[in-house]
Amino acid sequence: MAIQWFPGHMHLTKKAISERIKEIDVVIELLDARLPGSSANPMLAELTSRRPALKVINKQDLADPARTALWLAHYNALPNTRAIELDASETAPARRLIQAARELAPLRGGMVKPMRVLICGIPNVGKSTLINTLTGKRAAKTGDEAGITKAEQRISLADDFYLYDTPGMLWPRIIVAKSGYNLAASGAIGRNAFDEEEVALELLDYLLQNYPALLQARYKVELTDGITDEQLLEAIGRKRGAVLPRGKVNLQKAAEIVIHEFRAATLGRITLETPEEFAQWLAAGQLIDAERQVKKDGLENQRLIRLKKIPRPPRAAS
Ligand code: GDP
Numbered sequence: 001m002a003i004q005w006f007p008g009h010m011h012l013t014k015k016a017i018s019e020r021i022k023e024i025d026v027v028i029e030l031l032d033a034r035l036p037g038s039s040a041n042p043m044l045a046e047l048t049s050r051r052p053a054l055k056v057i058n059k060q061d062l063a064d065p066a067r068t069a070l071w072l073a074h075y076n077a078l079p080n081t082r083a084i085e086l087d088a089s090e091t092a093p094a095r096r097l098i099q100a101a102r103e104l105a106p107l108r109g110g111m112v113k114p115m116r117v118l119i120c121g122i123p124n125v126g127k128s129t130l131i132n133t134l135t136g137k138r139a140a141k142t143g144d145e146a147g148i149t150k151a152e153q154r155i156s157l158a159d160d161f162y163l164y165d166t167p168g169m170l171w172p173r174i175i176v177a178k179s180g181y182n183l184a185a186s187g188a189i190g191r192n193a194f195d196e197e198e199v200a201l202e203l204l205d206y207l208l209q210n211y212p213a214l215l216q217a218r219y220k221v222e223l224t225d226g227i228t229d230e231q232l233l234e235a236i237g238r239k240r241g242a243v244l245p246r247g248k249v250n251l252q253k254a255a256e257i258v259i260h261e262f263r264a265a266t267l268g269r270i271t272l273e274t275p276e277e278f279a280q281w282l283a284a285g286q287l288i289d290a291e292r293q294v295k296k297d298g299l300e301n302q303r304l305i306r307l308k309k310i311p312r313p314p315r316a317a318s
Pocket residue numbers: 058059060061062086087088089121122123124125126127128129130140
């Protein structure tokens with residue numbers, strides 16, 4: 001079953017961003033390098049009125065470097081777009097952010113026309129960590145309630161360079177089932193919104209096809225030809241002693257191990273999607289979305305026709 005997750009509050013963020021965007025020159029979107037496509041917010045381009053975009057492929061230390069290079073090339077080939085890779089080990093990221101933003105909006109700068117950039121990203125992508133590095137703070141500043149606008153921050157990265165934090169929370173929008181699984185595996189989705197076993201099986205299925213050597217090195221299980229994700233999960237559980245009293249494998253425990261080791265990168269540096277794969281998933285997802293809309297419109301039309309046919313009650317004589 002695909003993951004359905006509607007955390008809400010997005011309308012508040014939409015409104016706040018469209019207000020704020022009037023005074024913004026460049027929009028920085030933080031993406032998770034392990035799933036750059038799925039961790040993007042597909043509505044952001046519209047919300048930001050197609051302002052120049054700087055894609056920061058963050059947490060690159062966890063991702064497959066060869067695939068990060070593919071994503072950088074993909075974004076750098078788009079109009080009005082630049083991309084850089086980053087991770088929390090970089091102690092002074094401001095210089096590269098400033099340089100990339102200046103390339104995108106060369107006419108801004110100086111005290112009369114200071115550069116104003118907005119930083120956005122779905123939860124867990126590393127935004128607070130980056131902002132804290134930029135401001136030299138240690139503790140993360142968090143809102144009292146998830147999804148409610150935090151006090152807006154303006155950070156001065158240079159005399160003529162202001163960085164604004166997104167007003168509100170930018171949630172991912174799950175258009176394709178695969179994105180839902182990848183977001184869940186990465187830790188971007190609330191724990192109660194998905195089934196660990198299902199997410200681990202999807203993850204193992206992808207790793208079997210794309211990173212078999214890492215699986216073998218970590219779990220020391222034999223990857224026989226045609227081994228299924230279910231068989232692999234069971235073998236991992238058995239290896240790790242996740243066994244129930246009657247000798248059955250505790251698949252829930254095994255799934256938690258796999259997800260944890262993917263997140264911590266003890267499994268290795270892995271990226272769950274290439275630009276090409278993601279484009280295919282997206283196209284398939286959009287098709288399903290469009291079909292659903294046509295069906296909905298059809299039902300709505302039928303309802304209107306039925307309503308028209310209902311005779312009006314005669315008016316009471318006055
Ligand atoms: P936010 O929800 O976008 O503000 O994300 P946080 O800054 O709170 O980071 C979420 C988690 O990712 C935290 O456990 C961070 O320590 C971790 N994290 C942030 N940036 C990086 C990074 O570049 N590399 C790695 N490996 N972990 C990171």
